[in-house]
Amino acid sequence: MEAQRLREVSTSLIRRMFEVVERAKKEGRDVISLTIGEPDFPTPSEVVEKAIEAIKAGYTHYTSNLGIEELRTAIAERYGVSKENVMITAGGSEALMNASLAFIEEKSRVLIPSPSFLSYFTYAKICKARISEVTTHDTNFLPEIDRISEMMGRDVSVIFLNYPNNPTGAVIDGRRVRAIAEIAMDCGAIVISDEIYDQIYYDKKPTSLAGYENVVVVNGFSKSLAMTGWRIGYVVAEKDLIDSMLKVHQVNGVCAPAFAQKAVVEIMHSGLFDQIVSRMVAEFRKRRDYIYNELRKLYWTVKPEGAFYMFLEVGKNCMEFAEKLINYGVAVTPGIAFGSGNEKFVRISFANSMENLKKAVERIRLFHDSETT
Numbered sequence: 438m439e440a441q442r443l444r445e446v447s448t449s450l451i452r453r454m455f456e457v458v459e460r461a462k463k464e465g466r467d468v469i470s471l472t473i474g475e476p477d478f479p480t481p482s483e484v485v486e487k488a489i490e491a492i493k494a495g496y497t498h499y500t501s502n503l504g505i506e507e508l509r510t511a512i513a514e515r516y517g518v519s520k521e522n523v524m525i526t527a528g529g530s531e532a533l534m535n536a537s538l539a540f541i542e543e544k545s546r547v548l549i550p551s552p553s554f555l556s557y558f559t560y561a562k563i564c565k566a567r568i569s570e571v572t573t574h575d576t577n578f579l580p581e582i583d584r585i586s587e588m589m590g591r592d593v594s595v596i597f598l599n600y601p602n603n604p605t606g607a608v609i610d611g612r613r614v615r616a617i618a619e620i621a622m623d624c625g626a627i628v629i630s631d632e633i634y635d636q637i638y639y640d641k642k643p644t645s646l647a648g649y650e651n652v653v654v655v656n657g658f659s660k661s662l663a664m665t666g667w668r669i670g671y672v673v674a675e676k677d678l679i680d681s682m683l684k685v686h687q688v689n690g691v692c693a694p695a696f697a698q699k700a701v702v703e704i705m706h707s708g709l710f711d712q713i714v715s716r717m718v719a720e721f722r723k724r725r726d727y728i729y730n731e732l733r734k735l736y737w738t739v740k741p742e743g744a745f746y747m748f749l750e751v752g753k754n755c756m757e758f759a760e761k762l763i764n765y766g767v768a769v770t771p772g773i774a775f776g777s778g779n780e781k782f783v784r785i786s787f788a789n790s791m792e793n794l795k796k797a798v799e800r801i802r803l804f805h806d807s808e809t810t
């Protein structure tokens with residue numbers, strides 16, 4: 438019998454969309470998937486080479502729970518903190534789960550901006566907390582400081598923030614995000630700042646909240662080095678917060694894959710990291726410009742400033758829209774996967790080739806025209 442804490446957790450939406458796409462493919466239809474949540478580039482050959490060397494050198498066992506020291510030090514230097522403030526995890530997701538189990542009190546409130554990455558809702562449910570969603574649709578997908586202030590209280594244990602944002606591509610400015618961290622601090626709440634897309638930005642540089650005593654920064658290399666299958670994430674936080682998360686991590690992820698940790702630190706030491714990231718971001722920028730300029734003619738949206746997603750207001754039920762669009766050969770993610778108020782939105786991922794994006798735009802235009810005439 439399933440435990441009660443999972444009662445409100447569902448996998449049905451993702452399954453339903455997956456099944457619809459699979460069925461269309463089985464029927465031999467050509468469907469371009471704009472649902473992809475990871476860079477479409479292969480893991481850079483430089484990273485692969487370093488990993489092979491690491492495997493041959495014996496990086497194939499457990500590492501310390503906290504991660505290999507060289508990697509913790511290299512990450513700490515990027516943030517201007519000490520290695521005591523860094524713990525390596527098995528991907529960003531494990532880091533989010535550790536932080537959730539460490540800081541979300543049962544029956545407390547968890548503040549989540551809507552739209553947001555689906556997992557935050559799941560973590561809050563697993564921890565048996567109450568969810569308070571902060572609407573951002575009328576403020577270009579950024580949480581208003583006053584709105585957060587009004588919703589805050591001593592019963593809030595955690596606020597999730599994620600900029601650059603999945604699913605909107607919004608990037609928050611430093612003043613606003615720091616104000617939120619301070620409001621949380623005044624109420625004794627922890628901010629879990631998911632900065633996993635921090636390297637993928639086009640206009641303004643995202644601000645990190647690392648260094649605040651009530652903030653856990655979650656990050657990793659899944660997106661920045663196109664290595665989602667390698668499972669390397671990390672947290673940056675005050676030592677006492679790291680100690681609490683270590684209690685979960687020691688029985689949860691235990692450690693991230695040793696050879697993958699070694700490969701990443703070698704890339705950081707070689708000076709190749711920034712070069713690899715800029716190569717990928719230059720390509721994403723071209724696609725962002727193209728897809729934004731084309732699709733804004735059809736639907737309301739906000740120009741993505743980071744990540745590789747765009748959130749479109751399609752004006753009708755998103756499930757119906759997504760299912761009908763499959764018949765035109767394009768798969769998108771329905772907005773209801775990202776919290777309340779998103780029933781008329783869909784997420785487009787531009788982690789796909791320019792050739793496919795051009796075909797997809799043509800198909801969306803045909804669908805749009807058929808619906809409006």
Ligand code: PLP
Nearest residue numbers: 474528529530554603633657659
């Ligand atoms: N946070 C956000 C906002 C994401 O979009 C994702 C993956 O899509 C993750 C975290 C998880 O990253 P990882 O693959 O490192 O677990």
